Amino acid sequence: MSPVRQSQVDEKERRLFLYGRRHFQISAKVHLSDVTFEQGFRSRMDNQRSIRRSKKLMEIQGCQRLMRKNHLPVIMSRNDWRNRVVVDHSQEDMPYLTVVGDYQLHALDHRNLIAAACQWLDIDDQWWIADIYVTNDDVANADSTALHHEFIQSMTENFTNDNRPPDGLIYERINYYEGFLDGPQDRLAADNWYAVLQVVVGSRKRKYLERFFKIEKLHLSLNSLLVIGGLWEDMRIGVLHKVTAMCCDEAVSCYWQTILTTFNRLVMGRRELLSRIDGVSVNLIQSRAPKVSDQDLRFLQSKMDDGQLFRHFPDDIRYELWEQLQDIDYPIPTLKTFFKDRIYLEVAQSVMKQLVPPPVWDKRLTIDEGICQMFDTAVSIPHSLGAHYLREDLLEFWRFSFQYGFEMTEHQRLKGTEGHDVRNSSSLIRHRPTTLSESDLWRHLYAKLRSRGFRLLEAGYPVEPEPELPPLIPCDYPEETTEEIEVEKRCGKPFSNTVEADRFALSAESLQQTSEATRVTAGFLRKWVFRAFFGYLMENTAVTS
Incomplete structure (x- = not known):
């Protein structure tokens, strides 16, 4: 660190140290019921x-409440110190x-520690140690105001x-x-948070984050x-380096926009309510489709009650909000x-990236942009x-690529649970996954690109007749109409016992169907x-074979 930079750090620490020493009043026992915390992003998350x-x-190890590092920092005005406490x-x-x-x-730290202590300590033993800082009731000038906020920030x-x-x-x-949000840029404060990412020796998280910031x-x-806040x-x-390396910016952004649209729908477009959705509620509703699944609806009703x-x-x-939630007919993202679903997108991405030329070292193109460059036309189409x-x-x-990605790449499905395999053994015999040649699938895809007017790389793309693929079996999983896919298995890579159901669900015929689902099946999830990833391509667009 340069001498100038170090002097800035020293000066800031000196100001905060003197401010804390000047305003520290007392360390005292307090009852936990008298303590509250700010309700901001951190608490909602x-x-x-x-x-x-x-x-x-x-x-x-018991409840360590006398240790200095666990003391509750509390700031109050001089007027409150004189009149509101004894x-x-x-x-x-x-x-x-x-x-x-x-x-x-109003405590500035240890929210979760206190929440755990309230559950652990006996009702007649719920005290803690607080360090009380007393400040002037009125702020003399802008500098003292800034220093006050810096001290709170440090706590x-x-x-x-x-x-x-x-x-x-x-x-966040x-x-x-x-300076990406609504606050002024603060280099020292930002570096303090970057330093948190470097706690683990060899961590590359800072580089991942800085690279991500460059993709607007x-x-x-x-x-x-x-x-x-409840999402975060x-x-x-x-994992951000994997997100950027996929070059699927359009699909990733579409998924994130789907999340925002879903929660906007939940709050009826009242944006001011979004910040109050907490992490517990997000955990309860994620991947559930209450309008489709009676099981999901009953579960959420119990949590509402x-x-x-x-x-x-x-x-x-x-x-x-409960009325709106009951009307959501897809797994809440x-x-x-x-x-988790990014891993599934990566399967199809592994197919698509083989269709486009290698990227130029100083120019990053998404896969969509690379495919568009291959369109055989005399008139250049802007990205x-x-x-x-x-x-x-x-x-x-x-x-x-989604439909046959596992057969065309080295990616593997998750192993199906033995319980389901045994219980549905007769079903698996009837709907045993059709064996498909990897070369036939690639030839089929190459022919599909040529027929639509796209140029292919010369090497490795022989001109051959388009092979016929075996007909798909109309089916779904689980077959039993009273069963559904478990909530914890509704995102990420699909399982090995849903191959035929997945293929049919991702067929052009199935994607065009608009019939309402009545339960959460493999086909419904695919x-x-x-x-969720490709809604930006599906609006007013017919899916064709």
Whole structure:
């Protein structure tokens, strides 16, 4: 680090140290019922996974509430210090602070630790240690205001190496301090968050993130989801390099837009409500299709009745959201489902990338753009218009790649569970997956491109008659009409026991059908994930054979 840079860090730390020492008042016991926390992005994001982890640790090592690192930092005004709290110094070990009336102590850190402690400690033993900082009631000038906010920032954004914040919070804070959101750029604060990514030796997450920021379409599309804090507990910065390397920007952005559209539909277009959707609710509704599945509807009804679903909304709005939720007829997508479904998209991408020329080292093209460049026409089509003019062709190539991608690449399906295989053994015999030659599938795809006017690379693309593929078997899985695909298996790569159902669902004939589903099957899921990625190509476009 340069001397100038280090001097900036030293100066900032000195200001914060002196500010804290000047305004520190007392360390005292407080009752947990008197403590509250800010309801912002970080709190909405939380899906209580960290709370469960902290509670497990307490079961092993007890509740360590006297350690300095676990003290609750609390800031209050001088007027509140004089009139809204009472300090009892009669106890020998530590003074006890109580509040007057309905006043609450606003803590700046350890939200999840306190939530776990409230569940773990006996009802008559729910106290904690708070470090009280008292500030002036009025701010003298802009500099003191800025210093006050810097001090609060240092308290709320302080993490130990063994308690890393989730990737979702890191992503949101870096975007904020880089100036991509509604705040001013703060280089030192941004670097503090980048440093969190480097806790693990050899981590390349910072490089992944910086590379991702350079792809504006993807960056802006993902940032549009930051308004829904409840989605972000399942953010995975370590996978962003795979997202960018796929060069499927249009499909990825379409999926993220589908997430936003779904939650906008849930809140009836009232954007101000999106920020109040919490991580617990997102976990409960993701991958569920309440209008299609009676099982999903009953499950969500139980969570609505016990208050877990949409818990941060007043009752009247909760029931409005519930009415909207019941009308959603497809598996609700989230960031968690995206990172799983991305692996499925990668199968089709492995087919499509073999159709386009190798990228020029200094020029990044998406697969759609590469395919459009191969269209045999004397008039050059700009990248911005290529997908619009050729979207029927692009849709067909992507459809075929999804339909037969596992047979044309080295990707493997997930292994079907033995329980299902045994129970449906007769069904599997009737619908044993048709063996298809990899070379025949490639020849079929090459012929399809030629017939639609696309040039192919000279090497490896022999001109041969288009082979006939065996007819598809109209079927679905599970066959039993009372059964559905389990919620945890509704995203990501499909299983080995759904091959024929998947092929038929991804056929042109099946994708054109508009009949309403009555349960969540393999075919229903394959159609859905294809539309989630390629809805941008399907609007007013007929799927053809």
